[in-house]
Amino acid sequence: MAITADQPQVHLSEARGWRRTKNRIATAAMVLSFVLVIIPLGFVLYTTIAKGISIISWQFLTSPIPPQVLPADVGGIGPAVLGTIEITAMATLIAVPLGVLGAVYLNEYGGRGVLGRLIAFFSDVMTGVPSIVMGLFLFSIWVLHFGFSGFAGALALACLMLPIVIRSTDEMLKLVPNPLREGSYALGATKARVTMTVVLPAAISGIVSGALLAVARAAGETAPLLFTILTVTTANPNIFSGPNTAIPSQIFANATSPYPGAQARAWGAALTLIVIAFVLMVAARIVTARFTRYSR
Amino acid sequence: MEQPEQNIATGLQQPQPQAPPVAEPQAPPAPQPQVPPEPGGLVFDVDKVSCYYGSFRAVTDVSLSVHENEITAFIGPSGCGKTTVLRTLNRMNDLVPGARVEGDIRYRGASLYGKDVSPIAVRRRIGMVFQKPNPFPKSIYDNVAYGPRINGEHNKRKLDEIVERSLRQAALWDEVKDRLNKSGLGLSGGQAQRLCIARTLAVEPDVVLMDEPCSALDPIATGAIEDLMRDIKSRYTIVIVTHNMQQATRVSDRTAFYSVLRNEESDTRTGVLVEYGKTQQIFEDPVDDRTKAYVTGRMG
Numbered sequence: 001m002a003i004t005a006d007q008p009q010v011h012l013s014e015a016r017g018w019r020r021t022k023n024r025i026a027t028a029a030m031v032l033s034f035v036l037v038i039i040p041l042g043f044v045l046y047t048t049i050a051k052g053i054s055i056i057s058w059q060f061l062t063s064p065i066p067p068q069v070l071p072a073d074v075g076g077i078g079p080a081v082l083g084t085i086e087i088t089a090m091a092t093l094i095a096v097p098l099g100v101l102g103a104v105y106l107n108e109y110g111g112r113g114v115l116g117r118l119i120a121f122f123s124d125v126m127t128g129v130p131s132i133v134m135g136l137f138l139f140s141i142w143v144l145h146f147g148f149s150g151f152a153g154a155l156a157l158a159c160l161m162l163p164i165v166i167r168s169t170d171e172m173l174k175l176v177p178n179p180l181r182e183g184s185y186a187l188g189a190t191k192a193r194v195t196m197t198v199v200l201p202a203a204i205s206g207i208v209s210g211a212l213l214a215v216a217r218a219a220g221e222t223a224p225l226l227f228t229i230l231t232v233t234t235a236n237p238n239i240f241s242g243p244n245t246a247i248p249s250q251i252f253a254n255a256t257s258p259y260p261g262a263q264a265r266a267w268g269a270a271l272t273l274i275v276i277a278f279v280l281m282v283a284a285r286i287v288t289a290r291f292t293r294y295s296r
Numbered sequence: 297m298e299q300p301e302q303n304i305a306t307g308l309q310q311p312q313p314q315a316p317p318v319a320e321p322q323a324p325p326a327p328q329p330q331v332p333p334e335p336g337g338l339v340f341d342v343d344k345v346s347c348y349y350g351s352f353r354a355v356t357d358v359s360l361s362v363h364e365n366e367i368t369a370f371i372g373p374s375g376c377g378k379t380t381v382l383r384t385l386n387r388m389n390d391l392v393p394g395a396r397v398e399g400d401i402r403y404r405g406a407s408l409y410g411k412d413v414s415p416i417a418v419r420r421r422i423g424m425v426f427q428k429p430n431p432f433p434k435s436i437y438d439n440v441a442y443g444p445r446i447n448g449e450h451n452k453r454k455l456d457e458i459v460e461r462s463l464r465q466a467a468l469w470d471e472v473k474d475r476l477n478k479s480g481l482g483l484s485g486g487q488a489q490r491l492c493i494a495r496t497l498a499v500e501p502d503v504v505l506m507d508e509p510c511s512a513l514d515p516i517a518t519g520a521i522e523d524l525m526r527d528i529k530s531r532y533t534i535v536i537v538t539h540n541m542q543q544a545t546r547v548s549d550r551t552a553f554y555s556v557l558r559n560e561e562s563d564t565r566t567g568v569l570v571e572y573g574k575t576q577q578i579f580e581d582p583v584d585d586r587t588k589a590y591v592t593g594r595m596g
Contacts, residue, residue, distance in 0.1 A: 112393070179430035183492065185391060187443040187499055188420030197446065202433050 045274070052271030055264050061272065065233040065250065068257045072264035079235035080250040080269065083150060084276075086239045087229070087246055088219045090154035091161060095218075096211045098158075099165025106166070107173040108195050120170075126163040132223035134159045139227035148230040150239035153246065156224035161214040168210025172203040205291035209284035216280040220273055222248035247273050337364040338404070339503060339533045340385060345399035347380045349392065354380045355567040357399075360552050362503075367525060367534045369544035369575065372554030372590070377567025378537045381554075382505050384408075385535065386422035387415040404502075420447065423501035427508040429488035431480035431495075436463075436472050439480040439491055443499035458498050466494035467524045486517025493524065497532075504528075506536040510543065522547050541591060544575060551578040553587045 055072055066075030102119060110116040138156040146152070176199050184194040200207070225231065230243035231253060247269050254266035340362035347355045355377035362368045362385075370378035380389065387408065389395040401408040408418060431439050440459045449455060459476070463469040468490040472483070480491055489509055496504055506525075510518040518540075525534055525547050538544055544551050552572040556565050571578060571587045582588045 177430070179426055179428060180432060182388065182391065182424075182426065183430040183432065183495075184442070186386065186388065186419055186424035186426075187446065187495065188416050188418075189446050190416055193446050197442070198432055 048267065048271050048274060051264070051267035052269075055268035056271055060265075060268055064235065065245070066261075067233075068254065068259045068262035070259075071261040074261070075265070077247065077250055077265060077269050077272065079233065080245045080247045081272070082235050082237065083229070083244045083246040084219060084248075084273075086237070087150045087153045087157065087225070087244065088215060090151060090239055091157035091218055092211070092215050094154065094158040095161035095165055095214065099162050099211075099214075100169050100207060102162075102166045103169035103173055104195060104200070106170055108191065108199060123163045123166045126159070127167065130223075131160055131221050132226070135224035135227040138224070143228055147241070148228065148243040149241050150229055150236065150244035152228035153225045153244065154239065156228050157218040157221060160221060160224060161218050164214040164217065165211055168213070169203070169207050172206030172210065173199060175206070176202045205288040208287045208291065212280050212284035212287070216277040219276055219280070220248055222252050225249050226252075247276075338362075339364050340535075341402040342381070342385075343400045343402070345381070345384065345397060345401060347377065347384055347389065348394075348396040348398070350394040353564070353566045355554075356557070358554075358569040360569060360572045362533065362535055363550070364533050365529055365531075366549040367529055367536060367547050369548035369551045370535070370537045370554060371539075371541060371544050371551060372567075372570075373556060374539075375565065375567070376554040376556045378552075378554045379507055380567065381569075382507055382535060382537050383424075385503070385505055386424055387413075387418050388424060390415050420499060421501055422503045422505060423496035423499060424505040425489070425492050425496055425507065425509045428512050429485060429492050431483065431488050431491050433479065433481055435477045436480050436483070436491060437476040440494050440498050443495060447499060462494040462498040463491075465497050465524075465528055466490045467520060467527070468494055484517075486513045486520060489513060489517070489521060490524065493521070497528065501532065503533045503535065506534065508537050508539060511539060518543070541579075545579055548575045551575040553578060553582075553584075553590060555586050555590070 060076035061081055062078040063076030065077060065079055102123070105111070106116050106120055111120075134156045138152055138159070142152045142155060143149075180198050180202060181194050184198045189197070225246055225248065229246060229249065231245050231249040232243045233245065236242050236244045251266050251269045251273070254262040254269065257263065257266075338361055340360075342358055342360050342362075345355070345358045346353060358377075358381055360368075370382060372378050383389045384397050384401065385403075385408070389397070397409055403418070403422070407413070432442060434442070437459055440462050441455045444455060444458050449458070460469060460473075463472065468487060471487060472478075472491075480488065483491055489512070493504075493509070510521055513521065522543065525536070528534075536544075536548065550573065553570045554567050555570045557568045558565050571582060571584045573583075578587060579591050582591060
């Protein structure tokens with residue numbers, strides 16, 4: 001039907017003036033902040049890869065740590081790789097079950113009570129404790145009595161991971177819809193059953209990726225290890241006794257050394273650490289995708 | 297009507313003259329033989345029940361009886377407490393912090409809110425289907441096998457049988473038999489709700505409570521679920537909350553009409569049971585004016 005002349009004109013064109021200007025300013029600000037964030041990350045990655053890639057090889061990852069004066073093509077960081085694997089694995093074994101259980105308690109059991117609120121509060125406080133304080137704490141309660149060991153380092157890292165695991169698991173459990181719990185209760189399930197068979201499986205992908213992020217964070221920590229593992233250059237497969245070493249502490253030791261060979265090994269170790277963190281992130285993604293098979 | 301006392305906490309039942317003692321549900325309970333159908337027998341005897349959430353009284357003084365192998369419908373406007381009453385029948389409201397029940401609900405002679413009663417044992421006999429389909433994020437098979445499994449049934453062959461029988465009862469078998477290991481979340485709304493019904497039937501409950509099971513479904517899916525309710529009513533007792541009066545007339549044998557009572561002094565609202573009777577009587581010859589106004593669509 002033809003539009004009659006006396007019908008009022010409708011304006012559908014985009015608004016002009018101040019509203020459009022505001023839109024442009026906001027868009028520009030967002031792009032700018034994104035670029036600002038990406039610049040340091042890009043430089044860190046670029047520098048580490050540029051300086052570290054040439055030194056990394058299988059031999060570098062497995063060879064003993066040489067004296068710092070020796071040139072870059074001698075030796076490697078084998079003992080540190082071993083130590084990092086040992087210590088981080090042990091810390092994960094301690095922190096992840098404890099943290100998941102703690103979050104389950106907060107969410108499914110006593111969250112509303114005084115104890116629940118206390119736990120939530122102190123776990124938040126723990127997130128803010130500087131990592132070097134954790135190292136000193138373990139030094140005073142463990143190392144002074146039992147000596148330096150990988151296990152002491154693992155305890156310090158576990159203390160750092162614990163609040164992260166509790167927090168991330170807590171968030172994931174909160175996302176599990178209540179009707180799912182009710183559906184299970186309505187079939188005569190006990191609270192433990194509901195938690196084990198419905199709540200945790202529904203949240204597992206988030207829990208696992210949260211835990212892996214905590215592991216990646218712990219694997220890169222230096223400060224808590226300074227006072228707990230002593231940072232030696234020899235490999236120590238026994239985590240429970242004797243000083244140990246780890247990649248971050250080797251980076252610290254080598255990067256502060258005046259010898260070019262040691263500095264090159266520090267770059268190589270730094271790249272190794274970044275690759276480990278990257279692998280863990282990718283693993284977290286894969287695990288998430290795998291567990292969400294049934295929860296599209 | 298006095299029935300022998302039955303201990304819900306242990307699932308043990310004192311010998312009844314007309315019934316052999318039922319199996320103990322804690323021990324690997326094969327779907328327990330329920331008290332044998334006794335046509336027209338009393339399943340629930342609700343006596344002057346009031347429900348509270350904290351200090352808020354949601355429902356006042358509800359008295360009604362639910363009969364075996366019948367479909368009892370609860371109708372009424374929003375906020376009249378029909379869902380609350382339904383949820384007290386299998387102690388689902390225990391899960392709501394601050395929820396409290398006064399009065400007495402007898403389930404086959406045993407007091408539901410008695411001192412030693414375990415809500416777990418209650419819910420194993422009295423299942424519930426919810427307003428929104430809530431399949432677990434598991435495969436279709438695992439959804440249906442969930443109840444039997446938590447009751448200790450792990451025999452693969454028996455589970456296969458239970459899953460097929462339950463899905464057939466829920467009129468879903470033909471649609472899903474080729475994809476039992478696919479996610480239950482991939483089903484359409486109507487299918488998902490029938491899956492939830494199958495999940496409830498898999499534990500062979502005595503009673504199935506349904507809380508507006510069709511409110512999220514289209515008319516065709518609703519029709520399928522109503523057919524299914526008529527099919528299974530010979531084996532189960534059903535209590536259904538519905539907003540849809542036509543649905544109540546189509547499926548139910550008895551209807552309870554709830555309404556909201558406003559207290560002018562304290563400006564609070566509470567649900568009351570206005571009228572309860574045979575469905576035909578409620579819709580064709582209601583005694584109370586409020587019922588008449590509601591069923592004829594003049595108030596809602």
